[in-house]
Amino acid sequence: MSTFGGHPDGGRDLGTDGRMGARAWGVLYVLCGAIFLEGIDVAMLNVALPSIRADLGLSTGMLSGVVSAYVLGYGGFMLLGGRAADLLGRRRMFLLWLTVFLVFSGLGGLATEGWMLLVARFVTGVAAAFMAPAGLSLVTAHFPEGPRRTKALGVYAGTAAGGFSLGLVAGGLLASLGWRWVFFAPVILSALILAAAVPLIGREDAPPRPAGGFDLAGALVVTGAMLLLVYGVVRLEHPGNDWAGTAGAFAGGLAALGAFAAIERRSAAPLVRLGILRSGSLVRTNAGALLFIGSFAGFQFLVTLYLQELRGWSALQTGLAMLVVGVDTVLAPTLTPRLVARFGNLRVLFGGLVLAAVAYALFLPVGPDWAYAAMLPTMALLGLAFSLAYGPLTMAATDGVAEHEQGLAGGLLYTAMQFGTALGLSAVTAVNVGALAGGSPQDALGALRAALVVPVTAAVVAAVVTAFGLRTRGSVPAPEPAPAESLT
Numbered sequence: 001m002s003t004f005g006g007h008p009d010g011g012r013d014l015g016t017d018g019r020m021g022a023r024a025w026g027v028l029y030v031l032c033g034a035i036f037l038e039g040i041d042v043a044m045l046n047v048a049l050p051s052i053r054a055d056l057g058l059s060t061g062m063l064s065g066v067v068s069a070y071v072l073g074y075g076g077f078m079l080l081g082g083r084a085a086d087l088l089g090r091r092r093m094f095l096l097w098l099t100v101f102l103v104f105s106g107l108g109g110l111a112t113e114g115w116m117l118l119v120a121r122f123v124t125g126v127a128a129a130f131m132a133p134a135g136l137s138l139v140t141a142h143f144p145e146g147p148r149r150t151k152a153l154g155v156y157a158g159t160a161a162g163g164f165s166l167g168l169v170a171g172g173l174l175a176s177l178g179w180r181w182v183f184f185a186p187v188i189l190s191a192l193i194l195a196a197a198v199p200l201i202g203r204e205d206a207p208p209r210p211a212g213g214f215d216l217a218g219a220l221v222v223t224g225a226m227l228l229l230v231y232g233v234v235r236l237e238h239p240g241n242d243w244a245g246t247a248g249a250f251a252g253g254l255a256a257l258g259a260f261a262a263i264e265r266r267s268a269a270p271l272v273r274l275g276i277l278r279s280g281s282l283v284r285t286n287a288g289a290l291l292f293i294g295s296f297a298g299f300q301f302l303v304t305l306y307l308q309e310l311r312g313w314s315a316l317q318t319g320l321a322m323l324v325v326g327v328d329t330v331l332a333p334t335l336t337p338r339l340v341a342r343f344g345n346l347r348v349l350f351g352g353l354v355l356a357a358v359a360y361a362l363f364l365p366v367g368p369d370w371a372y373a374a375m376l377p378t379m380a381l382l383g384l385a386f387s388l389a390y391g392p393l394t395m396a397a398t399d400g401v402a403e404h405e406q407g408l409a410g411g412l413l414y415t416a417m418q419f420g421t422a423l424g425l426s427a428v429t430a431v432n433v434g435a436l437a438g439g440s441p442q443d444a445l446g447a448l449r450a451a452l453v454v455p456v457t458a459a460v461v462a463a464v465v466t467a468f469g470l471r472t473r474g475s476v477p478a479p480e481p482a483p484a485e486s487l488t
Contacts, residue, residue, distance in 0.1 A: 026200045027142055031135045032156055033193040034098060036163035037186055038128050041105065042070070043167025044174060044182045045121075046304075047315045051179040052117070062114040068234045069118045073125025075418040076227035080219050081130035082411015083271050085137050086404055091201050094134040095194065101127035102190035109183030120183075133410035138201065140398050140406045150337045150395060157391035158332025166326050172316030218263045218271035225256030226415070233419065236426035272408060276401070282409070284469045285396040286416035291462035292353060292389055293417045294424030295455035296382070299360055302428055302451055306366065310444060321372060324379040331387035345392045345399070350466045352389030355381050357459035364452050368445055427454045 046067070053063050085093045101124055108120035136156070143152040174181040232249035235242075264270040276282065300322070307313040307321060339348045359381035367374075397413035398406055428451040435450035437443050 023200065024142065026196070028139070028152055028155060030193060030197045030200050031139055032159040033189070033196075034094070034131060034135050035156060035160040037101070037189050037193065038132060039160050039163025040167035040170060040189075041124070041128075041186045043164045044171030044185070045070075047168055047171030047319060048175040048179045048182040050315070051175045055179060056112070056114060056117075058114045062118075066114070066117050066121055069122040070125035070128075071234060071418065071422050072227060072230050073122040073127075074129045075125075075230035075415065075422065076223055077126045077129035078133065078415040078418060079226060079272065079408075079411045080223050082133035082137075082407045082409070082414070083219075084130060085134040085407030085410070089204060090134045090138045090141065090407065091204050093130050094138060094201070095197060097127045097130040097134070098190060098194055098197070101131060102187055102194065105183050105190065106187045109180040109187070129414075132414050133407050136394070136398070136410035136413075137406040141204075141403070145399075147337065147341060150340050151333065153395050154337045154340075154391045155333035157394045158329050158336075158387070161332065161386045161390045162326045162329030166323070166329070168319035168322050169316070170319075172314070172319040175315060215263070215267050215269055215271040218260060218267060221256055221260045221263060222271065225253050225260055228253030228256060230419070230422055233422040233426050236423075236430055273405065276405060276408065276412075279400075281396065281400075281469060282412070284465050285393060286412055288349070288353065288462045288466050289393045289397070289413055290416040290420035290423070291458045291465070292356065292393065292420070294420030294427070295356060295360065295458035295462070296386075296424070297421040298424035298428035298458070299363070299382075299452070299455040301425055302432070302448055302455075303363075305432075306445075306448055310368065310441060310448070321375065322379065324376065325383045325386065327380070327383035328386040328390065331384065332391050336387055336391045339388070340392060340395070345395055346466060346469050348388050349392035349396065350463060350470060352385045352387070352392070353459060353463035353466055355388065356385035357456060357463060359385060360452065360456040360459055364449060364456065366445070366449065366452070368441065424455070424458065427458075428452075 049063055049066070052058065052066070058066070081093070081097075104120045104123040104127065108117055108124065111117045111120060139152055139156050140149065143149040170185070171182055174185055228249050232246055232253060235246040235249060260272075261274065264272055264274050303322070304318055307318045308315070313321070336348065359378045362381070363375070363378045394413065398409045401409040431454055432447050432451040435447040437446070
């Protein structure tokens, strides 16, 4: 039995009445701070890109590379990061890679050349790939299944989603002071989280060493496969560029995945137990996460184009327009756990996905001079959709997974989300470019409307995929724990 900070059963610091104690809340806040940091870091950089280009004189390709470098590092190493948390220790991986995140975020703020930013963002992405699944597995280790975990994951998921929406506003404010603050602010936040994490997250028993040793060959091959596949997806953002190279990246990635599967079947201690992929609920959850996050990433990109390039709004105004989406920061930890307890996880998730599809559909007829009041229903519904979907996706991804594979389950979920982000951006960019018939504002608006069909479609497909789960297993409300369980 692992011990965290002297508390048995994963450090579940619950009071005698079953409520979470001060230490448990402290651990949860630390882990929420880390996932908030990851979300706010990405959002702030997106808003600051024009300022970075102007100061460093970066080409469009180099500027796009700054974003893509992070995606490559994050998506390429996420699966390995998830398994490393299981095999090498969750606390160790969390603290180590939080430190790496801090250091390279600071180096990004000191960059004077484009290549320095590329290196800093790539390594920061790798750090997030190890830190995020370790943080999620620490949450599931500290809180027992049932209402306590539901509440903890609700707070965690709400903080993650809120980090992105609040990051848009924070990025606009910091960019007005100087784009380097977009990198230095995460350094300060990382240092505070690290200082709190060391004493709060107690040491755990060393994970048992795999009988066959560490699966180094599998680790190298799957990381190469993920890098190639993510690179191929990123290249789709520029549909006119060398289709042979894009096809080659996908072919190489798929071939590497085939080789990885062969290695895992023969390995005495596989990096990824392939049997976990036979779970229909797990596959549906990750497919739903990919489509849901991809739809929002594409929509957010198109809204930014509409507001800043067609309407002439500033980065700060754009961030404030999206701020209402951040209502999930409040609703996810308060409303969602109650709904899950009453209606079941899958029904709540399905409702969130349906709301997302409706929200995107309401934006389809966007006009050249829409008042913000016309956009507000979409933003408000998206905030509610995130409140209902993000937490249940996180819960479903780890529900029923063995304790020693919680990190792997988290890695699979975040890999799906990262691929979804890259696919969503690539798909809307490709449609937007392909539908652009001329250079007039009316042509640009028509192309944007065509691209808006992508997030609508993705959200609808996500809802359909989740509906199959409702049919096959039903959705049973999460039971309240027996009195004896609430004393753990």
